[in-house]
Amino acid sequence: MSKVTEYVTSIQNKIHSNDPNQVEFLQAIDEFLPSVIPFLEEHPEYVESDILSLITEPERLIQFRVPWQDDKGKWQVNRGYRIQFNSAMGPYKGGLRFHPSVNLSILKFLAFEQIFKNSLTGLPIGGGKGGSDFDPKGKSDAEIMRFCQSFMTELSKHIGPDTDVPAGDIGVGGREIGYLFGAYKRLKQYDAGVLTGKPLDFWGSKGRTEATGYGAVYFVKHLLADLDQDFQGKKAIVSGSGNVAIYAIEKLEQLGAKAITASDSSGFVYDPEGIDVALLKDIKEVRRERLTAYAVERPSAQYFDGDSVWNFKVEADLAFPCATQNEINIDQAKILADNGVKVVAEGANMPSTLEAAEYFIENGIFYCPGKAANAGGVAVSALEMSQNSQRLQWEKDQVDSMLDNIMKNIFEACRDTANAHGAENNFMLGANIAGFERVAKAMLAQGLV
The missing domain is CATH 1.10.287 (Helix Hairpins)
Incomplete structure (x- = not known):
């Protein structure tokens, strides 16, 4: 040794x-x-x-209580967190997750991954993450507003446009960001750059909603181009039905591929004709209903209750896990290989177990880790910060073009770094080393503070 x-x-x-x-x-x-x-x-x-x-040690770990009152007048208490992991490259940057599974371990892993994801974008942002074990599901708008206001009462002491800039994540969309922003403004002052993922009415970025899903597909677009291929005629298995999955499906279809699945916590839907994006958006973004409604309204679709899409045996070329961490285990990785999948691009954070990721790499499947493939969201968040600093709002085409170019640069960094270390097509090694090198150089140059 x-x-x-x-x-x-x-x-x-x-x-x-x-x-x-x-x-x-x-x-x-x-x-x-x-x-x-x-x-x-x-x-x-x-x-x-x-x-x-x-x-590997966070610069700062903040935990606090979040008391709030439900619609019946009863007081509830949740835990709030912010992990400020590394600021060598710039202000801490990373989302807020509201979900009952949130704990210190999950947020530390997310914040640690965020360091290198943010580094790979080439933009001046450090790594952080935060959230609460609060569950927005089943809560009224008024309850969510009161929770967000209480949460920001404490969080506002630790963030700022040049210090720490949170964004959204699971359970935190435009509605929650709006409530959080309003609470910050009242406690501090108006500062558009303190949160990203804001609604467009108060200086959010056009293209931010689509960015993570689009970015994952753009990463694969550049991988396929490197192989003299494109998306035409390819089938994709996609997990999730939230923001990332919806816009990954949309971009796949725009580029000629067919996404044939989507999932939620209750099961998954298989649509051999290709997922109807307009119907999926209506169900999940407007009506906020379960995926069972999709199968009811789409004659070509079949719903599989209580099962994982990764257990499904169906021929496909691509896989986009876009739901949550550790959704693909080693046995499911083998099913994907048997299905004929050649590329696994992670739209979620660490959706493959380590054993599954290693299986993909060892068996010649292009494994695109989340810290590279899903960096599009934070990249456009950083572009939103730039727009806020300039008091400008760029057009969607401009943002989308910049996102595509950032994902091209990330792909090339992963590819070239892997090749330089004798590990051709090992994008996990390439992403880790390329992200680490930038941060390590900055830390050393700053005196390891």
Whole structure:
């Protein structure tokens, strides 16, 4: 075992010892650290400075209570969090997630991944994440407003346009961002750049809603172009039916592919004719109903209750997991291979287990990790910050063109970095090293503070 491998292993062991119950965070650590060994072998100065000990420890971890009153006048209490993980590249940047599964482990893994995702965009943003175990489902607009106002009462003490700029994530869309922004404005002052993902009426960015889903498809577009291919005639299995999935499906169909599935927490729908994007948007964005409504209204569709789309055996070329973490395990990865899938592009954060990701790479399936493939959302969030600073709002075509170019640069960075380290087509290694190198250089240049 080389000295570098010993060093990396010692860091892994230390983190496992310090945070033994943070399963998701440990998974992110175990996926990341071994992959940067080739880079550290070439750059011993980062080993000598013990940079991994610094980069794997959050700069600041904030936890707070969020008291709020429901419509019956009863007081409720949730936990709120903000993980400010690394500011070497710029202000902390990352979404807020409102979901009952939210805990410290999940937010630390998301914030850690965000460091390198943001670095890959080439834009001046550091890594952070936050949220609450509050569940917006089943709540009235008034309850959600009161929760957001209470949440921002504490969060406002720790954020700002040049310090930390939250955005949306699962459970936090334009409605929630609007309530959060209004609360911040009342507590502090009007500052358009303090939150991104804002409605267009108060200086949100055109194209932000579509950005994560579109970006994942653009990443694959450039991968296919590198192989002298395109989307024409290809079939895609897509999970999720939220913002990312909807716009990944939309862009796939615009570019000539056919998305044949969508899913929610209750099951999935299979539509061999291709998902009807207009109907899906109406059900999920306007009516806020379950996917069962899609199968009722679409004669060609079939709904599978209580099952995962990744257990479904159907011929396909592409897979876009766009739901949540660890939705694809090793057995489901093998089903995808048997289905004929050649590209797995992660629209969600860490939707593949480490075993599944390694299986894809070892079996010649192009695995496009979330920190690269789903960076389009945060990229356009950073463009929204730029627009806010200039007191301008760019046209959608301009934003979309910039997004496409950013995703092209991310793809090329992953490809070229992997090739430079003798790991052709290993985009997990390429993304990790390319993202890490920029942050590590900045940290070293700033004196490892």
